[in-house]
Amino acid sequence: MSSTSKGFLPAIPALVLLGVFFLYPVIRMLGFSIETGNLDWYAKALGEGLYLQVFWNTFQIAVFVTFFCLLLGYPLGFLIATTTPFWATMGFIFVLLPLWTSVLVRTYAWMVLLGRNGVFNRMLIDAGIVADPLPLLHNLTGVLIGMVHVLLPYMVLPVYGAVKRLDPSIVAAAQGLGASSWRIFWRIYLPLTLNGIFAGSVIVFVLSLGFYITPALLGGGRVMMIAVLIEQQVRETLNWQFAAALSAVLLGFTLAVYALAQRAMRPEAAR
Amino acid sequence: MAPSAELRLESVFRRFGEVRALDGVSLAVESGELLTILGPSGSGKTTLLKVVAGFEKPDGGRVLVDGQDITSLPPAKRDIGMVFQNYALFPHLTVRQNVAFPLEMRNVARPEIDKRVGETLALVELAGYDERLPRQLSGGQQQRVALARAIVFNPRLLLLDEPFGALDRKLRETMQLEVRRLQRRLALTTIFITHDQEEALVLSDRIAVMNKGTIQQIATTTEIYERPASGFVADFVGESNIFYGTAGADGVVTLAGGRTLNVARKVPAGKNVGVLVRPERFSNTAINAFEGEVIEAVYLGSSFKIRLKTADDFAVIVRLPARGKLPAVGGRVSVGIEPDEIHVFDV
Numbered sequence: 001m002s003s004t005s006k007g008f009l010p011a012i013p014a015l016v017l018l019g020v021f022f023l024y025p026v027i028r029m030l031g032f033s034i035e036t037g038n039l040d041w042y043a044k045a046l047g048e049g050l051y052l053q054v055f056w057n058t059f060q061i062a063v064f065v066t067f068f069c070l071l072l073g074y075p076l077g078f079l080i081a082t083t084t085p086f087w088a089t090m091g092f093i094f095v096l097l098p099l100w101t102s103v104l105v106r107t108y109a110w111m112v113l114l115g116r117n118g119v120f121n122r123m124l125i126d127a128g129i130v131a132d133p134l135p136l137l138h139n140l141t142g143v144l145i146g147m148v149h150v151l152l153p154y155m156v157l158p159v160y161g162a163v164k165r166l167d168p169s170i171v172a173a174a175q176g177l178g179a180s181s182w183r184i185f186w187r188i189y190l191p192l193t194l195n196g197i198f199a200g201s202v203i204v205f206v207l208s209l210g211f212y213i214t215p216a217l218l219g220g221g222r223v224m225m226i227a228v229l230i231e232q233q234v235r236e237t238l239n240w241q242f243a244a245a246l247s248a249v250l251l252g253f254t255l256a257v258y259a260l261a262q263r264a265m266r267p268e269a270a271r
Numbered sequence: 272m273a274p275s276a277e278l279r280l281e282s283v284f285r286r287f288g289e290v291r292a293l294d295g296v297s298l299a300v301e302s303g304e305l306l307t308i309l310g311p312s313g314s315g316k317t318t319l320l321k322v323v324a325g326f327e328k329p330d331g332g333r334v335l336v337d338g339q340d341i342t343s344l345p346p347a348k349r350d351i352g353m354v355f356q357n358y359a360l361f362p363h364l365t366v367r368q369n370v371a372f373p374l375e376m377r378n379v380a381r382p383e384i385d386k387r388v389g390e391t392l393a394l395v396e397l398a399g400y401d402e403r404l405p406r407q408l409s410g411g412q413q414q415r416v417a418l419a420r421a422i423v424f425n426p427r428l429l430l431l432d433e434p435f436g437a438l439d440r441k442l443r444e445t446m447q448l449e450v451r452r453l454q455r456r457l458a459l460t461t462i463f464i465t466h467d468q469e470e471a472l473v474l475s476d477r478i479a480v481m482n483k484g485t486i487q488q489i490a491t492t493t494e495i496y497e498r499p500a501s502g503f504v505a506d507f508v509g510e511s512n513i514f515y516g517t518a519g520a521d522g523v524v525t526l527a528g529g530r531t532l533n534v535a536r537k538v539p540a541g542k543n544v545g546v547l548v549r550p551e552r553f554s555n556t557a558i559n560a561f562e563g564e565v566i567e568a569v570y571l572g573s574s575f576k577i578r579l580k581t582a583d584d585f586a587v588i589v590r591l592p593a594r595g596k597l598p599a600v601g602g603r604v605s606v607g608i609e610p611d612e613i614h615v616f617d618v
Contacts, residue, residue: 172326173359175346177420178376187372191363 030251033244041245051229051246055253058226061143061215062208068148069155069204074197076152077159078189099153107217110146111137114218138220146214151207155200162196163189195265202261209254226250275460276337276427277302278323283332285318285484292318293329294484300428303458305451306489307471310481311507316464319481320430323462325349336427347376352421353430357437358413360405366392366416367401373424391423394453411442418450422457429454429461435470447473468508472496480504496549498614505547505616512548512587515618517541524615528583532559535611545616550576550590552612555605559613561587562605565598579604 033041045051080091098106113119114136121133136142166189174184212227219228226246233243278300285293292315300306308316321327323334325346334342341349352373361369367388374384392398395415405413414434421429431450435443451474454461465471471478472492479489480503488500499505505513516526518538523531524546538544551574553561563581575597579587589606598604 167357167359169355169357169359170361172346173353173355173420174361174372175326176324176349176351176353177373178347178350178424179372180347180376183376188361 029240030244030248032240033242033248035241041241042249044242045245045249054224054226054229055249057224058209061140061147061223061225062205064144065147065151065208066201066205068144069152070197070201072148073152073155073200074159077156077196077200078163078193080156081160081163095153095156098149103150103213106150107146107214110142110149110214110218114142114145137218138222140219140223142218142220143215143223143225146218147208147211150211150214151204154203154207158196158200158203159193160196162193162199166192198261198265202258206254206257209257210250275302275458278428278460278462279333279335279338280319280323281333281335283319283322283329283334285315285322285327285329291315291484293322293332295332296481296484296486297332298479298486298489300460300462302460304476305454305461305463305474307463307465307475307478308481309465309468309471309478309508311466314481315484316466316481317432318484320353320432320462320464323428324351324353324430350424350426351428351430352424352426354414354417354421354432354434356433358405358417358434360413360416360420362405365402365404366397366408369405369416370419370423373420377424387423391419394422395419395449410438411446414438414446418453422453422459427460429459431461431463433465435465435467443470444473450474472508478508480507482507498616499547500616502545502616502618505545505614510550510588510590512550514546514548514585516544516546518544518615522610526585528585530583530585532613533610534613534615536615538615543618545618547614547616548587548608548612550588553589553591553606553608556607556609558607558609560605560607561585561589562603563587565600565602565604568598568600570597577604579606 076091076095080088080095083091111118115121116133116135116137118133118137120136121130124130125133136145170192171184171188174188179187210227211225212231215223215225216228216231219225221228227250230243230246230250233239233246280296280298283293283296284291294315296315296319298306308319310316318327322329325341325344329342332342333340336349361372364372370388370391371384374387379387388401389398392401395418397412397415397419400408400412400416405416408416417434434450435446438446447470453459463471463474472495475492477489477491478495480487480495480499482503488495488504490498490500495504495508499508502513502515505511514526514532516524516532518524518540519531520540522534522537524534524538524544525531526546532546534546561579561581563579563585565577566580566586567576567578569576570593572593574590574593577589577591577598579585579589581587587606589604591606
């Protein structure tokens with residue numbers, strides 16, 4: 001008992017800071033949603049089709065982003081984990097450098113690249129591949145491209161870790177027993193790196209749910225995700241109570257996803 | 272079952288930067304033979320195994336199985352069973368699935384797979400463990416699974432990479448004998464890698480002693496123990512007293528400090544030679560006597576192990592049958608050795 005409480009001591013300054021400047025304000029803010037003494041704002045958030053549609057959109061976008069991150073991130077993480085040290089370092093630089101760059105900067109960069117007169121469309125038109133610029137910005141495509149780019153490292157790193165943890169002699173054993181590279185991938189690598197896939201997917205999905213900057217800028221107000229909606233409620237309609245209710249629903253949903261993921265992970269953790 | 276393959280290595284080289292892991296290794300393993308590659312760590316024995324298995328490409332030389340050159344064949348096409356040091360079982364597959372794996376890779380039909388997996392698991396005495404996962408098995412059981420997986424597809428060769436290292440002594444001895452029994456029964460050409468000379472003596476038909484990327488000697492177990500070709504082999508295998516000296520006339524070797532030993536082997540006079548005396552070959556004869564002070568005396572059940580220091584500064588290890596009283600430390604003991612019990616090797 002005393003050793004547990006002693007073990008806590010070093011964490012107290014951080015806990016105080018978080019409690020005073022984060023936890024308390026968040027609770028106060030969420031409290032706005034029930035200021036009226038009833039759950040009307042929640043009824044509105046969960047009852048009106050318009051807002052349910054935004055939740056559904058957010059969920060769908062998060063699923064798409066997770067899917068594309070997996071599609072791009074698994075091979076990349078796998079490659080970095082299995083290539084020579086030089087290329088592994090290069091791979092890491094390319095994965096981590098964006099992670100250390102501000103999301104805002106990266107999102108603006110995508111606006112430059114994807115716009116009607118952006119670098120990408122110019123290239124396509126100059127090459128004669130398309131006659132009119134492709135609609136890549138201020139729509140779902142733009143949001144997905146931007147979000148996948150921003151969130152990709154969160155998929156690559158867990159996959160990299162899972163592949164790296166795999167005992168190389170297991171792969172050698174499979175080779176020696178007559179397995180082709182393709183079968184080694186399906187029978188050995190994939191099942192033994194599922195936990196990495198799972199961890200990466202949960203992180204990307206959860207981060208996607210609350211994503212704001214990228215959908216706000218690349219969606220141009222036409223792709224409504226829940227965080228964008230909350231911001232509008234606060235800034236444009238000054239409806240803090242409704243914003244708080246929406247936030248509480250988002251928080252609850254995110255925690256639910258996280259709890260489900262934890263439960264699904266548990267048998268894995270028993271290994 | 273078709274007779275197992277024979278393996279030949281022809282002057283195989285492998286360098287890692289400046290290090291010559293394999294410096295022109297040639298050897299032949301006969302069909303059905305168990306050859307042990309014995310050597311200290313860094314001697315190149317693991318590289319040798321990897322070259323045979325196909326995980327390492329040699330810089331030069333050839334690997335032949337039944338006369339077929341497999342030097343550039345990938346591991347998956349070699350039909351070689353291997354038991355890894357840490358067993359390398361597939362952690363997510365059951366015992367049955369682990370053993371079925373090589374058969375599935377060969378697209379064997381399901382009923383045939385079931386039959387052979389069942390037979391092989393019975394052979395390694397693991398019947399009834401089919402549905403366990405590797406982590407639910409003891410070290411010895413895991414090793415049996417690894418062995419079953421390596422032999423279930425009737426490989427042309429079996430490679431064992433220090434498989435007993437992780438087991439406790441008693442289990443290790445059981446498994447050694449069991450592997451030997453299985454290997455004989457299947458008449459499977461086998462290469463066994465170890466740094467443990469005792470294990471090598473127990474298991475092998477022949478032993479190849481390796482050091483610094485070369486094979487120092489390749490011979491039967493008795494040959495290696497009784498008539499080692501070099502000081503390295505003599506020192507590495509078994510307990511030994513090794514002296515160096517110059518051969519004189521009539522089978523006399525003069526050691527440092529002027530001590531002479533009568534030996535049975537005739538060596539040209541003036542030649543520098545090494546002399547090996549195994550501790551257990553000493554007796555109470557007066558020939559080639561070593562008399563000195565007991566530095567250390569240990570009772571080992573069946574024998575006494577005694578360290579002597581002679582007046583002319585020779586340190587000698589002696590093993591005597593454990594009869595009577597253990598000689599006291601500080602006391603004096605005299606032992607001798609018959610000339611034909613002394614092995615003389617070239618230096």
